[in-house]
Amino acid sequence: MIKRYTELADAVEHLLLEKNSEFICYLQPVTSREAALQWLAQYRQQYSDANHVCWAYIIGNTRQPQTQAFSDDGEPSGTAGKPMLHVLTERELGNCLAVVVRYFGGVKLGAGGLVRAYSNAVSQAAGNAELRMISPSVQLSISVSFAFEARLRQLLQQYQAALDDVAYRDNVSMQVSVPQDAEPALREQLINETAGAAVIRQVASHSGV
Known part of the structure; x- marks a missing residue:
C-alpha cells in the first residue's frame, strides 16, 4: 500500500x-x-x-x-x-x-x-x-438499500471519502473516492452494518492532493 x-x-x-x-x-x-x-x-x-x-x-x-x-x-x-x-x-x-x-x-x-x-x-x-501532501485514494462502487443511504453518507464523511456520482435504481449506487489507508475500515464497517448486504467493488486507485 x-x-x-x-x-x-x-x-x-x-x-x-x-x-x-x-x-x-x-x-x-x-x-x-x-x-x-x-x-x-x-x-x-x-x-x-x-x-x-x-x-x-x-x-x-x-x-x-x-x-x-x-x-x-x-x-x-x-x-x-x-x-x-x-x-x-x-x-x-x-x-x-x-x-x-x-x-x-x-x-x-x-x-x-x-x-x-x-x-x-x-x-x-x-x-x-514548497511541498504538498499527496494522499493516494481508492475509487469504490458501493450499492446499498435506500434505507441505508443516509447512514452511508454519514460514513463517507467520517472516512473523508468524496462522493463522485450517485444513481438510483433498485437500490442506491454510489461512486466514491476514499483515502487508501481508510478504505479497509470503511469496507469492514459497511459489511458489518448491512449484514453483508452492501455490494462493494474497487473501480480504480489514484493519487491526489
Whole structure:
C-alpha cells in the first residue's frame, strides 16, 4: 500500500558558489520518467557550454519510488548524481527532478568536495521548496438499500471519502473516492452494518492532493 507522501509543488532555482565553481541547481516537478528526461534535455540545451549537467530524479513516494535514476555526467563516479538523489530522498522530495549545472572555476574540489558541493546545492534549493501532501485514494462502487443511504453518507464523511456520482435504481449506487489507508475500515464497517448486504467493488486507485 502506498502511504501519504510529499512532492515538490513548484520549480526552484538556486546558485551555489564553491571555490570559483558555479553550481546552478534546478528542482522541477515531474510525474514520469519521460517528463524528467524532457526537462533534462532542455537544461542540456540551455547550458550546452557547461562542464557538467548532473541530475537525479524520483518519481512517486521517496520511500517507495515508482522509479528513480541519477547521472554524474562526467564527474568522478559517485560524487554528483548519487549524493543528489540521497538529498531528494532525505528531504522527501517526491515527483522531483534535480539538475545541477556546473561551471568549473579553475580550482579542483576533490571527490569529497564534489560530494559536498552537489549535496549542498540540492539541499539549499530544497530549503526554498514548497511541498504538498499527496494522499493516494481508492475509487469504490458501493450499492446499498435506500434505507441505508443516509447512514452511508454519514460514513463517507467520517472516512473523508468524496462522493463522485450517485444513481438510483433498485437500490442506491454510489461512486466514491476514499483515502487508501481508510478504505479497509470503511469496507469492514459497511459489511458489518448491512449484514453483508452492501455490494462493494474497487473501480480504480489514484493519487491526489
